[in-house]
Amino acid sequence: MSADNPVRERLVVIGGDAAGMSAASQARRLRGPDELEIVAFERGHFTSYSACGIPYWVGGQVGERDELIARTPEEHRARGIDLRMRTEVVEIDVAGRRVRARELDGGAESWTSYDKLVIATGARPVRPALPGIDAPGVHGVQTLDDGQALLDTLRATDGRRAVVVGAGYIGVEMAEALINRGYEVTVVNRGAEPMSTLDPDMGCLVHEAMAGLGITMVDDAEVTKVLTGDDGRVRAVATEDAEYPADVVVLGIGVRPETSLAKAAGLPLGAHGGLLTDLGMRVRGHEDVWAGGDCVEVLDLVSGSERHIALGTHANKHGQIIGSNVGGGYATFPGVVGTAVSKVCELEIARTGLREKDARRAGLQYVTVTIESTSRAGYYPGAAPMTVKMLAERRTGRLLGVQIVGREGAAKRVDVAAVALTAGMTVEQMTALDLGYAPPFSPVWDPVLVAARKAVAAVRAG
């Protein structure tokens, strides 16, 4: 393939969603088709879509599936990317610099050589091997295809009872989606509280608020099987103690890095099963192989250790950085501080940095404070209550983490803490932050500053 142009290289991309196609697009911006051939493989029907938007499509806030698609295969092809849809890479031959791909329709297989490789295979949802888990009416919500299948089920049945298994981001967002479609929703959750990405005392607030929205919250409950009716469809979800009738079941248990190909190829994986990269998103020890998105582990800047975080915003950044480096530019991904925001109806949930157990695991001693404040000046209409929990390192007072549960205006306040964590600020430095103040937007002391002031006192006392 390089016969016509001896310096022309071939970039192969495995995975056609955020990380893979961002990498391909950015590489294409920097290097034209005469310099760089780009071949991308995607096993599904769609490219560059917002998986994070699926709950809102299912819930009806987003009308059409195609609104979630940022760029179609045709648009990518128009930019000079040789995109092979419904084609799954089944083997990476690192020594031979080639990948083996299978066309899902027809089964034909062939090898494609590469000069540079980007692995963006994403994540796969956890799907426990329970009796009945594959019954009609049980749905994951990882891909657009999954979302379409769930919507088809919701439209075809006149059931009114839904069980969501799992109470992390996907679980709580799907609970909202099903509430919005008029279902009676039960959330069955293995943990003591929903949102295990929060400390239990903050998760407890989420439990209360979700229960207040009419959602039946079942905590500390492990699903043991999915019960089916005479028609073979799901009819209930069983735990050790109880059965929860269900016309539809949504699995939102979490995801793991999809790295089976990488593992078989002998590429380095971390403790969470994700690919390990350097700061330029190069797979460690492999000069011409990059990886990004939900299949990699990322450096947590607060704890200094690797984590796996499946989030579209990281995947887009990774793709951008990989594409720059593949294209001859220079960019790095320094790491994350673990920011995440979510909502269930009017409830807003946010976190960044370390939970108490993360801090302990990292060998950090810390103080915690929790404060109540409001989103606007107390006298201004619509001022909504908000609880802010803050962790600071003992003695040094360095900010370690923030969690917020509240109503409108709560979630994005966590960004202030995300920047402060990145900058390594102490809570005392934070008390002087010049944050925007006007009565429609904040009390005279922003809730984050109220927490920081209390944290300063706790650091001094501790």
Added chain:
Amino acid sequence: MSADNPVRERLVVIGGDAAGMSAASQARRLRGPDELEIVAFERGHFTSYSACGIPYWVGGQVGERDELIARTPEEHRARGIDLRMRTEVVEIDVAGRRVRARELDGGAESWTSYDKLVIATGARPVRPALPGIDAPGVHGVQTLDDGQALLDTLRATDGRRAVVVGAGYIGVEMAEALINRGYEVTVVNRGAEPMSTLDPDMGCLVHEAMAGLGITMVDDAEVTKVLTGDDGRVRAVATEDAEYPADVVVLGIGVRPETSLAKAAGLPLGAHGGLLTDLGMRVRGHEDVWAGGDCVEVLDLVSGSERHIALGTHANKHGQIIGSNVGGGYATFPGVVGTAVSKVCELEIARTGLREKDARRAGLQYVTVTIESTSRAGYYPGAAPMTVKMLAERRTGRLLGVQIVGREGAAKRVDVAAVALTAGMTVEQMTALDLGYAPPFSPVWDPVLVAARKAVAAVRAG
């Protein structure tokens, strides 16, 4: 006064609003009445109120004046503060460590000695000496008394036309208030665009949006006189070119530090007429005199020079810091980055850091970028457009300033830039910030990050 307890000191506070009473309260927390006597003088009728809330009280969103009062004189007295209301300090004798105060009702005068003095005399509104400026129907909105007088006028007249003079924060907020009361509002503004705290290209967006709300915007217009009718009341505002009929006129031209007492006492004032303090809020060269709130100048951390910013959030911080230091603790106010947020109906306006002209004045060379984005994922209902302008230093890429004009969810995004400015981040560092992402809260690239990415390219090109 120290006869009964030779170590007991007396703290005198001039001014009973945010800075003064925060200082008094914090000092009281640290030192009981047997150690520290606190005497505070306030010439008005109210203490510790939110002047920033006056537009919302006038506009009807806040029902009662008392909702704006955080702490009444009685509450302060119950905490052991000897509060003298309606008593104006008319002289500071620094050498003699005493102040002369006059009771406004009766006129009695007396000297009070101090060991420590806090000057928190606030700001006074600019009120040009124009013909007719004192006519009935012309109102400032600096104090609760001003707000009450304006409300009395609005209730007593059945006029429907209002002219607001000035298009800064107070002007635009009063325009909203009067719109909310059903007035036809004209804003007469000396500058080329409203909101001179923004660059003109961003002010232009505010002009368009306010005009779109039905507000008549008159820019580049200097008021020459206030015209009165046969009854002596205001009937119009005149500029060189035109007359604008008015049943009520609101002055929102800005404020200056109220430092006439300090000046007469020989205390150091800066170029903007505000008191100059050290980082502990001590008046420079005066061991036992502190000053804070709207009567001081503050260090701008981005330009390295002093500014005058009248804002409740700074006044509260100053008071807290002064009270800590007076009380034997230790706290400092490192400075500001110039963050401000405001709204006019649905329009949100925010800024932090330097405008182009501030950067030039500071001797900085810079690049600017402006981007359009949305408050939420584009497909999510309620996604509102937002324009973000970013300034970065040439070559180094250090963030210098951000301005945002948009709708719901626009203003408080400026806080991310405020923290980044405080931390001295470059725009390239900002592109990696781990900001909260979920479709109801942000596009996958937060608007601030979109601006940062474009600024990186501009720095490289520049």
